Amino acid sequence: MRKLIYTLSLLTAASLYCHAENTDSLPSWFSLSPEWRVGAKASASFVLPTNSFLDGDNPESKSINKNIAGSIRAGFSFNESSREGILYKGLYQGIGIGGNTFFAKSLVGSPMTAYVYQGAPVFNISDRLSINYEWNFGAAFGWKHYDEETPDNNAAVSTSVTAMMGLGFKLKYALSRNFDLSFGVEATHYSNGNTSWPNAGVNTVGLSVGFDYILNPQPKNSVRYEQLEEEADKGRWMYDVMVYGAWRKSVVSVGDPAEAQLCPGKFGVVGMQFSPMRKLNRWVAVAPSLDLQWDESAGIAPYWVEGTHDEYLKFERPPLGKQISLGISAHAELTMPIFSVNAGIGYEIINPVGYNRFYQSLTLKTFLTRHVYLNVGYRLGDFKNPQNLMLGIGVRF
Numbered sequence: 001m002r003k004l005i006y007t008l009s010l011l012t013a014a015s016l017y018c019h020a021e022n023t024d025s026l027p028s029w030f031s032l033s034p035e036w037r038v039g040a041k042a043s044a045s046f047v048l049p050t051n052s053f054l055d056g057d058n059p060e061s062k063s064i065n066k067n068i069a070g071s072i073r074a075g076f077s078f079n080e081s082s083r084e085g086i087l088y089k090g091l092y093q094g095i096g097i098g099g100n101t102f103f104a105k106s107l108v109g110s111p112m113t114a115y116v117y118q119g120a121p122v123f124n125i126s127d128r129l130s131i132n133y134e135w136n137f138g139a140a141f142g143w144k145h146y147d148e149e150t151p152d153n154n155a156a157v158s159t160s161v162t163a164m165m166g167l168g169f170k171l172k173y174a175l176s177r178n179f180d181l182s183f184g185v186e187a188t189h190y191s192n193g194n195t196s197w198p199n200a201g202v203n204t205v206g207l208s209v210g211f212d213y214i215l216n217p218q219p220k221n222s223v224r225y226e227q228l229e230e231e232a233d234k235g236r237w238m239y240d241v242m243v244y245g246a247w248r249k250s251v252v253s254v255g256d257p258a259e260a261q262l263c264p265g266k267f268g269v270v271g272m273q274f275s276p277m278r279k280l281n282r283w284v285a286v287a288p289s290l291d292l293q294w295d296e297s298a299g300i301a302p303y304w305v306e307g308t309h310d311e312y313l314k315f316e317r318p319p320l321g322k323q324i325s326l327g328i329s330a331h332a333e334l335t336m337p338i339f340s341v342n343a344g345i346g347y348e349i350i351n352p353v354g355y356n357r358f359y360q361s362l363t364l365k366t367f368l369t370r371h372v373y374l375n376v377g378y379r380l381g382d383f384k385n386p387q388n389l390m391l392g393i394g395v396r397f
Contacts (some may be wrong), residue, residue: 020391036075037212039212043066046205047202052135060106080219088282090121118339119132129171139163141152146158177183179214182208193389238279242275248388268296269296271293287330294325298324303315329361344361371394374392
């Protein structure tokens with residue numbers, strides 16, 4: 001009997017070892033049923049007084065300093081027996097639709113929102129309790145926006161649709177196999193990406209509460225796949241090539257003495273990035289990048305047609321070389337299934353007249369395949385001067 005038990009123990013251990021190490025046959029993505037969930041989130045926030053309109057310089061002399069937002073959400077987690085579920089335990093993502101009130105509908109409206117989100121544990125306190133991060137990115141619709149005929153109305157937002165970006169940290173508790181409850185802090189930014197003017201934007205910081213109902217709880221997988229994890233965490237090179245385009249508004253200082261004036265119309269922007277990325281582990285990659293950009297509004301001040309002003313402001317077209325910038329930048333990227341979030345800081349070697357040499361970028365990459373992604377991002381100068389959106393497509397190889 002002892003020999004039999006010993007033999008069975010050896011066979012069981014060998015079976016588990018082989019199962020743990022046979023990673024080539026592991027199912028991936030949606031070959032195993034994901035864990036589907038629906039839920040809701042509500043937040044109460046303070047509106048930061050980042051511009052005079054929000055601080056009371058408006059037709060009603062009213063401070064716009066509070067916000068209530070709510071949304072319904074639907075999403076999924078990868079099955080814990082799939083490759084992605086093993087490597088990224090607790091990762092979840094989905095879409096949300098919601099609404100806002102700033103308690104000032106006549107001034108800013110009550111915009112609706114639509115967004116994608118993704119989150120994962122930063123630290124597991126216990127089997128049921130964890131500290132999670134979560135970002136969301138989408139659009140807000142229905143702002144009561146700036147109008148040239150009534151310029152006192154909403155100098156913070158100049159378009160009926162803006163981008164919406166948010167980041168939060170929350171304490172998530174599994175009440176049962178079917179219910180999750182969360183409490184957290186979050187910050188949200190609304191902006192039109194300098195596609196119109198004014199572009200002061202709206203920023204909120206506050207508290208959130210949410211719940212999720214899990215429709216089809218999947219079995220937890222406690223098997224360790226050490227070979228898979230070691231392979232995923234192995235450092236390696238990958239290469240990103242991305243092209244993008246956008247449109248923007250521009251303010252140029254002209255005349256003697258020089259006076260800042262808003263240029264009529266909108267200007268095109270086209271750019272390209274090449275990034276040899278070093279993946280440090282399954283979650284993080286870093287990279288230098290070579291950044292090339294043509295901006296139709298760059299370097300136009302010396303080509304001002306003297307005597308033109310305001311809506312009649314005109315410029316001669318500068319040579320192509322006067323509107324091209326070339327920079328080098330350093331990037332860090334959170335690399336997760338489906339989405340990657342990339343932040344960069346750069347310096348322009350070739351710099352058009354009037355451009356900030358020091359620039360920053362924040363982008364979201366949505367992978368359509370393993371090698372092709374959509375890029376949605378924003379570029380700033382000196383951490384404060386809006387430059388342009390970065391709407392493009394990229395290839396990773």
